[in-house]
Amino acid sequence: MRSFDFTPLLRSSVGFENLNRLVDAATRGEGNAYPPYNIEKLGDDAYQISMAVAGFAEEELDVTVHENVLIVTGRVAEREEDASREFLHRGIGTRAFERRFELADTIKVTGAGYANGLLNIELTREIPEEKKPRKIAIGSNPAPKAIDAHNDDDREAA
Template sequence: MRTFDLSPLYRNTVGFDRLFSLLDSVGGVDAAPTYPPYNIERTGENAYRITVAVAGFTDAELGIEVKENTLTLKGEKKAAEASQDGQMLYRGIAARAFERRFQLADHVEVKGAVLENGLLHVDLVRNIPETKKLRTIPISTTGTGAAKSIEGSVAPAQAA
């Protein structure tokens, strides 16, 4: 029997972790793009953070859009002017444009984004409406000395 890796699904979704834990034995396809590299971490019970390595990009060259439970991160490097002092001999730092999409679960909202030290941090939080939250209903009990009522009448205690 084959075993399948669900890690590509974990990488492109946020807030579905319980669902994927149940489907861990089901197959997935590893055809996801690898640029730019990123991490998804859970920072609280209903809080997540996506960290994307965007070295060389400024905040003006990055864009974040949310539409219909899809978070899209875009980066487009402006054309760099050739240096007057010398020629580029080797370019190892990627400066290509990218577009990365993440599927968000219901009620997951983007709270903010911060660019620091070449890493773009996007903070997410799951806000579950009050009508969908788990409610605990208190159970009231009658006193221990009260007689039980059957069909509206109190049954007298019988001696053995």
């Protein structure tokens, strides 16, 4: 059940079509919390996602970016169980998973590393030059010319 109506906002904005989908996903919450992860802000434009993937080998993990969605998957390869081991408690999960993260248009995945049971994914905010603030020089131009709507209509008719 959605409790937010973004229709008025969407009428006066451009490019926010996925806002409804993002809010719906956020309000639904995570049904599956496996594997656990952290999202850290390392600097003004640097982020890191750390995911606890103990029990997975590096070749069983896959990190993909597709249309501003970061997809992390873990596939369990067929392993032969050691018959000599007897578990009293088995709490280290090794089940397959897929975790998705929505990325803003300016966020780029710059790398990933795996060490000590943690998958670390590095992200950077890269703002294109045309979107960065720029200083506009103020010159000493003469006063702007007044537009005479009546004369403009006469010129168009001619």
